[in-house]
Every structure is written in C-alpha cells, then in structure tokens.
Amino acid sequence: MRLREWLNEAPFALGLSSGFFGFYAHTGMLKALLAEGHTPEAISGSSAGALVGGAWASGADVEVIEGRLQALQRGDFWDMGLGLGLLKGQRFRQQLQSLLAVDTFDACRVPFYASVFDARRRATAVISQGALAPAVQASCAVPGLFQPVWIEGRAYLDGGILDRPGLTGLGQRRALFHHLASRSPWRTKAGMRLPRRADLVTLLIEDLPRVNPFALSRGPVALSAAFEATRRALDAEIKDGVVRA
DSSP: BBBHHHHHHHHHEEEEOTTTTHHHHHHHHHHHHHHHOOOOOOOOEETTTHHHHHHHHTTTHHHHHHHHTTTOOGGGGOBBOSSSSSSSHHHHHHHHHHHHHSSBBBSSSEEEEEEEEEEETEEEHHHHHHHHHHHHHHHHHHHHTTTTTTETTEEEEEETOOOTOGGGTTTTOOOOEEEEEOOTTTOHHHHHSSSOOTTTTEHHHHOOOOOOOGOOOGGGHHHHHHHHHEEEEETOOOOOTEEEE
C-alpha cells in the first residue's frame, strides 16, 4: 500500500518526534500533508514536535508557523540567566504565546498531547489540559540549554528525554509518525529505534540539513526539503511500517 492510500483509508492521528531544532522539518512535512488534503484528527509530540503540533492544533495556520520560523533569529529566544540551564526561557515563552492561536488545550481544533519529562518522578508525563504555552515550553526545555519549566508545582523538562517519538499521548490510536533521525552521539541505539506497532506508519526523511541556534539559516532549507520529500513520500510504498524519503 502507498502512503497516500493508507492516509485515505481511515482517520489518523499525527505523532511528531523530538529532534532539537527539527521544528523546521516538522513544519515542512505538515505543510505537505495539509496541501494534499490529509488532515490529522489528533496530534502529539515531544520537544520540536510539541512546538509544531501545539501551534497547529491551537489554530495557527501552517503558513503562519512557516513564516515565523523563517524569520526566527537567535536573539528572539536567547536570554541567558542563572539557573539550571543556559537560557531562562522567558523570551521563548513570549514567542510561543504570540504564535499560539488559543490559550488552552480545550480550545484547540483537534486533541493535542504534549510529552514532557517530570524531573521529580524521572518519568514521562503527558499534558493534555490546562494552559497550552507552558506545556509546549516544558516539552521543549532541552536540559542544559533551557531551565526547567514549573507547572502546578512540578518541574518539567524536554519530553524527548524518555519519549523521543512523542507518541505516548496517542496510545494505540491509528497514527502517522514523523521521525526525525538523530545523529547525536549520546543517543543510545534503543533511543533511536523506530517504534513498531499495529496501525502505525513511520515517515522517515533522510539527510535533512541540521539546524541549531547558531545555524538557523539552514532552517528554511530543511523546511523546504521536508515539504518536497513528503510530497514524494505520499506515493511511495509502505514497507514494514515505514516510508523512507
């Protein structure tokens, strides 16, 4: 079966993995899906996946997300300060609040699930209700880069610490999973392994430009490459639950 046929066969949710500054690739992929008429009925994500998934679920058009990312400068989120992380995260929160179209999970156009790391319990938690911006910020709080985000008395960090795929919130729901391949040396083989289960198809786009706070100029290139690769992938065959582009 080709990916386009699988998407048309029944409603599907969308899972977006963590991947540092991979929100450019997620945006390009989502833009291609929507342009072809494939709209997810729910969305989940960790870190970069939570940022894009939360923004779109909130009601922000993908073109708006794309425009904000293309204009992003390091100074827009770079606010160093004392604490358990290089950046305080206040500027990042301001960017989120101006991007998100609604303030709460309940107001989102589709259900959204943000994976976060509960620092005290040392376990993954899924936030799916309450204020949207703090949950997305917490899911993106890369250890060492951002300080922990406190929500209702609990400290949270990047959801990709233990839930790199960002799929926990979807349970066994039929889903398309966009996997950002990691080349980080500290990732274990188990942490990079593709998730496998019934009713899950993984889209893996290879050789995308690597983006980081000091190479944001690569972001629009990664976004465009992911858009074109996804359009090609829609007509590619699903092999052992995976579509490679």
